[in-house]
Amino acid sequence: MPVPTDFLIIGSGIAGLRAAADLATAGKVLVLTKADPEESNTGYAQGGIAVAIGADDTPALHAEDTIAAGDGLCDDGAVRILVEEGVRYVRELVSWGARVDRDASGELALGREGAHRVRRVLHAADATGREIGRVLWERVSAEPRIRVLRHTRAISLLIRDNRCTGARFVGPNGEATIEAQATLLATGGAGQIYAETTNPPVATGDGVALAWRAGARVADLEFMQFHPTVLSVPGAPRFLLSEAIRGEGAWLVNAEGERFMLREGPAGELASRDVVSRAIVQETARTGSPVFLTLQHLEPSYIAHRFPMALAACRAAGLDLARHRIPVSPAAHYQMGGVETDVSGRTTIAGLLAAGEVACTGVHGANRLASNSLLEGLVFGARAAHAMLEPPRASQMTNVREAEPSEKANVMSVRDAMGGTERRRRTGSSEADVRDLMWRHVGVTRDGPGLEGAVRYLLAWHEEAEQALAEDPHDMNQWRLASLLAVSALMGRAALRREESRGAHYRADFPARNDIHWQIHIAERRGA
Ligand code: FAD
Ligand code: SIN
Numbered sequence: 256m257p258v259p260t261d262f263l264i265i266g267s268g269i270a271g272l273r274a275a276a277d278l279a280t281a282g283k284v285l286v287l288t289k290a291d292p293e294e295s296n297t298g299y300a301q302g303g304i305a306v307a308i309g310a311d312d313t314p315a316l317h318a319e320d321t322i323a324a325g326d327g328l329c330d331d332g333a334v335r336i337l338v339e340e341g342v343r344y345v346r347e348l349v350s351w352g353a354r355v356d357r358d359a360s361g362e363l364a365l366g367r368e369g370a371h372r373v374r375r376v377l378h379a380a381d382a383t384g385r386e387i388g389r390v391l392w393e394r395v396s397a398e399p400r401i402r403v404l405r406h407t408r409a410i411s412l413l414i415r416d417n418r419c420t421g422a423r424f425v426g427p428n429g430e431a432t433i434e435a436q437a438t439l440l441a442t443g444g445a446g447q448i449y450a451e452t453t454n455p456p457v458a459t460g461d462g463v464a465l466a467w468r469a470g471a472r473v474a475d476l477e478f479m480q481f482h483p484t485v486l487s488v489p490g491a492p493r494f495l496l497s498e499a500i501r502g503e504g505a506w507l508v509n510a511e512g513e514r515f516m517l518r519e520g521p522a523g524e525l526a527s528r529d530v531v532s533r534a535i536v537q538e539t540a541r542t543g544s545p546v547f548l549t550l551q552h553l554e555p556s557y558i559a560h561r562f563p564m565a566l567a568a569c570r571a572a573g574l575d576l577a578r579h580r581i582p583v584s585p586a587a588h589y590q591m592g593g594v595e596t597d598v599s600g601r602t603t604i605a606g607l608l609a610a611g612e613v614a615c616t617g618v619h620g621a622n623r624l625a626s627n628s629l630l631e632g633l634v635f636g637a638r639a640a641h642a643m644l645e646p647p648r649a650s651q652m653t654n655v656r657e658a659e660p661s662e663k664a665n666v667m668s669v670r671d672a673m674g675g676t677e678r679r680r681r682t683g684s685s686e687a688d689v690r691d692l693m694w695r696h697v698g699v700t701r702d703g704p705g706l707e708g709a710v711r712y713l714l715a716w717h718e719e720a721e722q723a724l725a726e727d728p729h730d731m732n733q734w735r736l737a738s739l740l741a742v743s744a745l746m747g748r749a750a751l752r753r754e755e756s757r758g759a760h761y762r763a764d765f766p767a768r769n770d771i772h773w774q775i776h777i778a779e780r781r782g783a
Contacts, residue, residue, distance in 0.1 A: 258432070262284045262439070266439075266442040269388070270639075272391035272394075273391060288404070288407065292403060294457050298385055299455060301381045302626050305377075305629075307341070307375055308377070318338045320370060324620070326758035340637075341634050345630070353379070353386055355386070370527045381565055383629070408731070414470065414604065420435070422438060438607050439640075443458055444613070445463065445590050447739065451584070462593070463742050464739075468741070472602070473779055474592055474595040474779075475593070475776055476746045477777065478621045479697075481585040482588035486569065487582045494569075495588075496548055496583060501548075510542055528625070545584065593614050595650070597650035598638065599641070600616075601650040610632065617776075696747070700761050702764045717737070723737075754769075
């Protein structure tokens with residue numbers, strides 16, 4: 256018997272919980288979450304939430320910085336909504352009880368991060384995501400019409416006549432289906448497809464895989480953001496050392512103590528993430544030594560007060576954040592692309608919506624501005640909830656251009672090159688193989704031959720994983736692998752197709768941005 260509900264939300268991060276909070280006034284809400292509810296990218300967010308509330312700031316200035324970081328691919332209308340409505344939604348969150356940092360006069364304290372021209376990042380020490388999650392969770396838990404199914408994983412979407420009518424899931428009591436008038440994907444990102452990532456184990460790209468399998472359009476997947484400064488000590492967890500630390504004046508130095516980022520331009524350590532990540536990779540290769548984050552010139556008591564989590568993580572790795580040089584390197588952090596939506600969260604399938612990191616609204620373009628993602632989850636989580644109250648309809652996107660025939664030929668030739676026998680050969684890929692391949696060939700720096708080889712493997716492995724899943728649809732390990740592979744193959748293919756460098760996508764063989772041919776979004780739909 257299907258479980259009936261009015262609204263189905265898949266995911267319990269900022270986007271899913273913010274949507275649930277509004278939907279409870281209109282009907283029964285079911286939230287599925289595949290682990291404990293607080294286990295999400297949201298729960299690990301550190302630096303804060305960007306919002307134009309400072310005396311020297313305006314939403315227009317915030318929009319300009321967002322669009323500059325997006326490197327020519329932002330949707331200006333979506334950005335305007337993000338920065339303007341963001342002010343209201345963040346104030347609402349504070350009014351709901353979010354305990355954010357304040358200055359000595361009791362005003363909201365704003366931090367600085369890369370590529371922001373003013374201080375605009377609201378924070379709760381370096382555990383902002385945990386605090387936001389706490390407030391939203393409290394609100395959702397108090398609503399009798401919201402039911403949360405923990406350790407329950409959505410495994411497919413129910414589609415009838417290009418309309419989503421719910422989802423199939425596996426929970427502690429086995430498999431079942433849920434029927435709903437509207438379904439929201441709020442499943443977060445896909446950092447786990449990379450060997451090095453800041454993301455927790457739940458970030459496996461399920462939403463993109465579910466939507467793509469159901470026939471929805473996905474876009475901009477070649478743009479994966481790599482965070483430059485992740486703790487890099489053998490044997491220690493890859494803990495993110497927030498950009499806010501550089502915002503408060505920390506330096507990046509090489510083994511000789513040189514601030515190598517000053518060679519890259521006047522923004523130095525606060526250049527955009529793609530620039531800093533690439534510079535770290537190049538400096539490490541040039542010198543054969545790691546690079547370091549240093550706070551030795553800053554006041555230790557301030558560091559302890561502002562960055563307690565980072566201090567503790569470094570201490571656990573045997574380092575003192577205030578006194579030692581801390582080895583850092585980049586790691587996969589945030590997917591700019593995802594399930595294509597309009598500004599109300601509608602996808603190309605009626606009744607299926609997406610919000611948060613899984614969605615591609617166009618607000619981030621080719622590179623997300625730091626701390627804009629929590630803001631996106633709030634604003635577009637709430638907007639999707641409002642759209643779910645209306646009769647189901649698909650998005651009417653008009654700003655996505657089809658790729659040129661020559662670009663298509665390029666991708667098709669990779670598929671053809673796989674050949675029948677190679678395609679059927681069992682290669683027995685594991686998650687570790689996928690992550691390693693993605694890190695080496697679809698990572699910070701890419702090139703044609705590397706991508707071509709990677710895509711060939713990914714497509715073959717994906718096909719095998721789908722076949723194995725068809726043979727045993729109850730094997731959850733196989734299901735997880737098939738999802739990771741679907742997202743990886745889509746990303747690799749888009750990265751191969753885009754023959755230029757823009758934002759987070761850097762091709763060593765096409766190092767320049769090329770607006771004449773490539774100021775377009777690459778979108779894909781299964782079988783199209
Ligand atoms: P998530 O918070 O990731 O939630 C996704 C949810 O979906 C989870 O509950 C997961 O279990 C569930 N789920 C996934 N698949 C399924 C399935 N098949 N079935 C059921 N449930 C499923 N952004 C900022 O703006 N500021 C920051 O300071 C910041 N710091 C960050 C620090 C770290 C270490 C990381 C990893 C990210 C950071 N980000 C930051 C990015 C930001 O946290 C995320 O982009 C954002 O929280 C995503 O929210 P979401 O609701 O879309 O997804
Ligand atoms: C960080 O604190 O550096 C992460 C911020 C973000 O990803 O927006």
